[in-house]
Amino acid sequence: GDSVTQMEGPVTLSEEAFLTINCTYTATGYPSLFWYVQYPGEGLQLLLKATKADDKGSNKGFEATYRKETTSFHLEKGSVQVSDSAVYFCALSDNNNDMRFGAGTRLTVKP
């Protein structure tokens, strides 16, 4: 079945460092891809999404490009802030609207 594999954490960075969190997927069709973020004590919030190949999702300085050839949707940010500390989830949604999530990557940004 469809699945998502994302980089295991935890990831610890200094403020203003470059962030990459890898995400690859397995799907039989052409899924939509998402990044969700979960701040402490809260539910998941959509960070960005892409619905077809070569689409780039972006929000709050974060970007991810839907790469069909490498089945990837890596999350990047050029300069992280302390407030970006959270758990990041990569996810896909297929034709059956079955949302599959990765295990999550915990990011800690230190001042």
Add this chain to the structure above:
Amino acid sequence: ETGVTQTPRHLVMGMTNKKSLKCEQHLGHNAMYWYKQSAKKPLELMFVYNFKEQTENNSVPSRFSPECPNSSHLFLHLHTLQPEDSALYLCASSQGSGQQETQYFGPGTRLLVL
């Protein structure tokens, strides 16, 4: 504010208790979901409701019983749970059920089964 609220936020129950989790969405959405989030495991989709009709049940044990009386409310009734059911239970909603739909999550109910 996400527009999706869940109560209670924390719940401790014994294995013989009966309790219910409540979710309410104020977004005018038509689809609602229950997920289970356990430590170090991916989110597990439990149930999906679309226009108040259950459209998915991912082999969830019968000790979990969902109820969707209308498009804005979703309940999860709990009965004779096991300690391994301790987890964060997240409710979500979306406008429709297409694959491009964004799901909006509540803050979750953290459940501890003793």
